[in-house]
Amino acid sequence: MALVNEHFLKLPESYLFSDIAKKINTFKVTHPKADIIRLDIGDVTLPLPQASIEAMHKAVDEMAHKETFHGYSPEHGYNFLIDAIIKNDYLARGVQVENSEVFINDGAKSDTGNFGDILRHDNSIGVTDPIYPVYIDSNVMSGRAGLFENDRWSNVVYMPCNIENGFIPSIPDKRVDIIYLCYPNNPTGTVLSKSELKKWVHYAIKNDTLILFDAAYEAYIKDDNIPHSIYEIKGAKKVAIEFRSFSKTAGFTGVRCGYTVVPKEVTAATLNGERRNLNKLWSRLQCIRFNGTSYITQRGAEAIYSHAGKMEVKSNIDYYMTNATIMRKGLEKCGFKVFGGENAPYLWLKTPNGKSSWDFFNQMLYEVNVVGTPGIGFGPSGEGFIRLTAFGERERCEEAIRRLEKSDIIE
Numbered sequence: 148m149a150l151v152n153e154h155f156l157k158l159p160e161s162y163l164f165s166d167i168a169k170k171i172n173t174f175k176v177t178h179p180k181a182d183i184i185r186l187d188i189g190d191v192t193l194p195l196p197q198a199s200i201e202a203m204h205k206a207v208d209e210m211a212h213k214e215t216f217h218g219y220s221p222e223h224g225y226n227f228l229i230d231a232i233i234k235n236d237y238l239a240r241g242v243q244v245e246n247s248e249v250f251i252n253d254g255a256k257s258d259t260g261n262f263g264d265i266l267r268h269d270n271s272i273g274v275t276d277p278i279y280p281v282y283i284d285s286n287v288m289s290g291r292a293g294l295f296e297n298d299r300w301s302n303v304v305y306m307p308c309n310i311e312n313g314f315i316p317s318i319p320d321k322r323v324d325i326i327y328l329c330y331p332n333n334p335t336g337t338v339l340s341k342s343e344l345k346k347w348v349h350y351a352i353k354n355d356t357l358i359l360f361d362a363a364y365e366a367y368i369k370d371d372n373i374p375h376s377i378y379e380i381k382g383a384k385k386v387a388i389e390f391r392s393f394s395k396t397a398g399f400t401g402v403r404c405g406y407t408v409v410p411k412e413v414t415a416a417t418l419n420g421e422r423r424n425l426n427k428l429w430s431r432l433q434c435i436r437f438n439g440t441s442y443i444t445q446r447g448a449e450a451i452y453s454h455a456g457k458m459e460v461k462s463n464i465d466y467y468m469t470n471a472t473i474m475r476k477g478l479e480k481c482g483f484k485v486f487g488g489e490n491a492p493y494l495w496l497k498t499p500n501g502k503s504s505w506d507f508f509n510q511m512l513y514e515v516n517v518v519g520t521p522g523i524g525f526g527p528s529g530e531g532f533i534r535l536t537a538f539g540e541r542e543r544c545e546e547a548i549r550r551l552e553k554s555d556i557i558e
Contacts, residue, residue: 163524196459202450206443220439224251231452253403255392260285270324273304277525329361334534335495336487351386358387366396384410471537477548492537515550
């Protein structure tokens, strides 16, 4: 008799965005003519950079000839892409990264979820709250999270990010084995200064803690004082793994490509105290789980780093951040308290009059036909907030604000 993973059964029956989709479909049944504006899911709307399109077309043509055909990609990815990543994303910021420390993947989501597979099930974990659901869900499946009680997991250390602390999480007052940080932050759209990030690196060094750092939105940082990589902090390569993605940077949500950096200095201990190199363990896991990102995709990603590619990516990011500015100003004019949207494509909207996240979600859907993501879906500290994304088309973002301005939704 096959037995199921009992820990998997602890997960909610459906994913946050599945719940949202169900509510929208129910609304459509009774309001078939409603023009719904979706600002909930962080999916891009602009096409791929032309530089990537041309590179991928060329790669497709290469696949048609025996002399230039490519089968399985190398486990880490092709050197042409890894070299471009190191030169542009790290050396340009004074960070030294070796070729063998970069692992090409199909986007940050997979690796942030899978990395825990090389770590023991009884490690303690800490998360900023609110948080991207994948971090916790992957730990629930492995048995680290404990039981879900009073809207939180019993074995998870929650580090609240709220209005009172300026959305800057406090360092835990006890030792935690693994800490997840995501900056620029999803869902709040807020950032950590270099001095604040230093505190986390120093904590990790002092407490032998592993930091899993999600930098998927670093390209949206406008403030020169905000670090793009945790490795800009001295000592971070001893304690941190960094995850990045081309999904929001270059519109690769439907193409799928990203990378993970696992420095050779990062180690974890066995029960008998032996230190093991996580770079080697992760490489071994990738050989088991992953057959590599396609050659065509990696050529498209490489083109992002060309002069033309960089200009096109910047233009797309500027478009989304202009959306964010328009939305933030409009929402504030309506009387909402709004956070984020300055160094990230997400806006964190405080619900008016003490409404719950889901109540305000329903009110927005039914009264102005605009969809956001209920903050409670990202954790207990998300209650009383709605996340809005700036990834929509300009006209739709502006129309959403006009509808809110004309409504009495905040009264």
